[in-house]
Amino acid sequence: LKIxxxxxxGDNSPFAGIEGCVKSLDRYPDTEFILVGDEAQTETAxxxxxxxxxxxxxxxxxxxxxxxxxxxxxxxxxKDSSMMTAIRMLKDDGDISALVSxxxxxxxxxxxxxxxxxxxxxRRPAFCPVLPTMSGGVVGVCDSxxxxxILPSQFVQFAILGSNYIRAAYGIDDPKVALLNIGTxxxxxxxxxxxxxxxxxxxxGINFVGNMExxxxxxxxxxxxxxxxxxxxxxxxxxxxxxxxLLKKIKRDINKKVxxxxxxxxxYKMFMEEKEFMNYxxxxxxxxxxxxxxxxxxxGSADVNCxxxxxxxxxxxxxxxxxxxxxxxxxxxKETIKESEEKEDV
Amino acid sequence: LKIxxxxxxGDNSPFAGIEGCVKSLDRYPDTEFILVGDEAQTETAxxxxxxxxxxxxxxxxxxxxxxxxxxxxxxxxxKDSSMMTAIRMLKDDGDISALVSxxxxxxxxxxxxxxxxxxxxxRRPAFCPVLPTMSGGVVGVCDSxxxxxILPSQFVQFAILGSNYIRAAYGIDDPKVALLNIGTxxxxxxxxxxxxxxxxxxxxGINFVGNMExxxxxxxxxxxxxxxxxxxxxxxxxxxxxxxxLLKKIKRDINKKVxxxxxxxxxYKMFMEEKEFMNYxxxxxxxxxxxxxxxxxxxGSADVNCxxxxxxxxxxxxxxxxxxxxxxxxxxxKETIKESEEKEDV
Numbered sequence: 001l002k003i004x005x006x007x008x009x010g011d012n013s014p015f016a017g018i019e020g021c022v023k024s025l026d027r028y029p030d031t032e033f034i035l036v037g038d039e040a041q042t043e044t045a046x047x048x049x050x051x052x053x054x055x056x057x058x059x060x061x062x063x064x065x066x067x068x069x070x071x072x073x074x075x076x077x078x079k080d081s082s083m084m085t086a087i088r089m090l091k092d093d094g095d096i097s098a099l100v101s102x103x104x105x106x107x108x109x110x111x112x113x114x115x116x117x118x119x120x121x122x123r124r125p126a127f128c129p130v131l132p133t134m135s136g137g138v139v140g141v142c143d144s145x146x147x148x149x150i151l152p153s154q155f156v157q158f159a160i161l162g163s164n165y166i167r168a169a170y171g172i173d174d175p176k177v178a179l180l181n182i183g184t185x186x187x188x189x190x191x192x193x194x195x196x197x198x199x200x201x202x203x204x205g206i207n208f209v210g211n212m213e214x215x216x217x218x219x220x221x222x223x224x225x226x227x228x229x230x231x232x233x234x235x236x237x238x239x240x241x242x243x244x245x246l247l248k249k250i251k252r253d254i255n256k257k258v259x260x261x262x263x264x265x266x267x268y269k270m271f272m273e274e275k276e277f278m279n280y281x282x283x284x285x286x287x288x289x290x291x292x293x294x295x296x297x298x299x300g301s302a303d304v305n306c307x308x309x310x311x312x313x314x315x316x317x318x319x320x321x322x323x324x325x326x327x328x329x330x331x332x333x334k335e336t337i338k339e340s341e342e343k344e345d346v
Numbered sequence: 347l348k349i350x351x352x353x354x355x356g357d358n359s360p361f362a363g364i365e366g367c368v369k370s371l372d373r374y375p376d377t378e379f380i381l382v383g384d385e386a387q388t389e390t391a392x393x394x395x396x397x398x399x400x401x402x403x404x405x406x407x408x409x410x411x412x413x414x415x416x417x418x419x420x421x422x423x424x425k426d427s428s429m430m431t432a433i434r435m436l437k438d439d440g441d442i443s444a445l446v447s448x449x450x451x452x453x454x455x456x457x458x459x460x461x462x463x464x465x466x467x468x469r470r471p472a473f474c475p476v477l478p479t480m481s482g483g484v485v486g487v488c489d490s491x492x493x494x495x496i497l498p499s500q501f502v503q504f505a506i507l508g509s510n511y512i513r514a515a516y517g518i519d520d521p522k523v524a525l526l527n528i529g530t531x532x533x534x535x536x537x538x539x540x541x542x543x544x545x546x547x548x549x550x551g552i553n554f555v556g557n558m559e560x561x562x563x564x565x566x567x568x569x570x571x572x573x574x575x576x577x578x579x580x581x582x583x584x585x586x587x588x589x590x591x592l593l594k595k596i597k598r599d600i601n602k603k604v605x606x607x608x609x610x611x612x613x614y615k616m617f618m619e620e621k622e623f624m625n626y627x628x629x630x631x632x633x634x635x636x637x638x639x640x641x642x643x644x645x646g647s648a649d650v651n652c653x654x655x656x657x658x659x660x661x662x663x664x665x666x667x668x669x670x671x672x673x674x675x676x677x678x679x680k681e682t683i684k685e686s687e688e689k690e691d692v
């Protein structure tokens with residue numbers, strides 16, 4: 001497996017990326033890395049580690065794309081940036097199977113859309129981050145923001161992509177798939193979601209269990225939430241914001257009384273565990289599904305731990321031949337998708 | 347102020363409603379209640395309280411509408427139910443200014459849409475629940491689920507309705523209004539939200555501060571979130587679900603070690619305060635805005651405390667002449683709304 005790693009644009013760039021790649025070499029003896037960034041800086045950083053130099057190559061592309069760059073402009077004007085160079089190499093070099101980046105999400109999406117082939121039958125790629133559930137598992141959300149205007153047939157594509165990802169990366173055999181809606185009843189929601197429910201119910205090969213409400217995101221009832229990118233994004237951010245604000249409030253309140261501080265001291269380890277449980281760094285990032293190559297977007301604030309998790313995700317998708325399985329699933333479901341697409345004015 | 351109270355359909359019906367009304371008599375000497383439900387049962391329950399009998403009348407309509415009734419059918423087939431009777435009386439009796447119900451939301455919405463006049467210039471009523479913020483205030487969300495398919499001009503209507511409600515019910519002079527979107531930048535979101543941003547920016551008389559992300563719902567940065575009903579609903583349920591699941595997890599984890607239990611014992615009062623802080627019963631329920639009469643929908647599980655909060659909300663809207671102020675605001679913003687509506691294919 002050859003992974004190209006975009007070193008720039010993240011909060012801890014480039015060092016978290018460099019260390020994460022070097023540390024992953026031992027874990028995955030079948031893997032090689034191409035590091036794209038400021039070559040001199042990368043080489044100097046690499047000198048502090050002992051590893052097989054044949055397994056890491058460096059590419060010089062010192063320009064970074066940041067969150068301040070407008071994606072559509074970044075794609076055109078920053079062609080030699082580390083991200084766009086990595087995307088171009090991913091496209092051109094048949095030996096490179098995966099890209100990992102902790103750079104700007106919008107630009108990664110825009111660059112990928114422009115250069116990397118989609119899987120046949122997939123209208124547009126979708127982001128699928130995972131969150132920890134309170135029952136100790138994970139739940140994926142596909143799409144979580146790459147597609148704000150969608151067609152009903154895309155729900156089926158998201159379900160197929162997400163199911164195969166959850167299976168490949170988290171070893172869940174028959175992921176329970178639910179459609180994000182404003183109620184669990186079949187007739188809930190707007191026309192898009194009503195049609196989506198109908199299509200998902202009729203799609204062979206996925207384990208569709210019905211509509212879900214956002215309040216059940218973290219309960220562990222579902223392994224994959226299928227959502228339009230707009231409401232999927234809002235559900236995730238609302239959950240993340242609430243968890244963060246609530247823990248901050250508890251922390252503030254503890255400091256109000258000596259008695260609370262004493263209690264909290266006894267519970268210190270537990271609170272650390274809760275914090276760790278919700279630390280998104282442990283869950284890597286969001287994969288972009290639906291392209292012929294593997295693309296993993298690490299959090300902008302990714303640390304070494306997070307980078308290694310991203311590499312693990314790319315590796316899992318690769319060794320489980322995820323995209324081959326997606327192709328098979330699309331073939332199985334092709335009647336459902338085709339029938340719907342014919343009615344959609346695409 | 348004459349309030350008609352639908353006693354049936356809630357988890358604690360009819361007794362929470364009866365007690366809540368009786369207890370509110372002292373607080374609001376200007377207020378009278380009409381209680382709709384099983385008259386014999388209501389009269390028997392009322393006998394245990396001492397109060398001015400001239401200020402409470404009872405109406406016999408013993409049939410309840412539940413969450414299992416399909417709203418469109420309930421409106422037609424359960425015309426004599428307590429809810430539909432209350433709605434009819436609210437419509438016909440000019441002296442009755444407000445309706446409070448803890449019954450089924452969908453049916454209340456359907457019945458209201460059919461019978462109660464909308465404020466001129468408002469396309470459809472909208473629900474506006476409030477949530478507690480971590481800075482100790484509240485934030486309203488309008489709409490939170492009454493409208494799943496909306497037109498851009500409705501964002502302006504929601505902003506006007508919500509701002510005036512937050513001002514009347516919570517005493518916030520110049521509520522900061524944000525549009526729920528998937529990013530804070532102006533150009534974020536689908537066409538609907540881009541157009542909504544533009545309209546809100548150009549609406550005189552509201553304090554529009556821009557797009558917001560769902561992660562900032564509880565931070566206290568905003569007093570009112572304007573949202574399409576679909577994503578507003580998802581944001582709220584995701585926040586509620588996360589808070590609930592997180593507290594449940596903490597509770598479970600405390601029980602794992604004696605040390606944690608000891609710590610938690612010291613922090614008992616604090617945990618109770620957190621629980622109370624997030625107890626939605628303290629925040630009453632969701633008002634339905636945009637109708638000529640005041641309509642408050644209490645939580646299905648409303649207790650006496652929650653019922654009294656609902657009555658307080660109705661009373662505040664009444665004494666602050668909220669709807670007059672909405673009319674003035676609609677007049678001020680009429681050019682913005684008109685211009686947009688002309689382009690919308692209504």
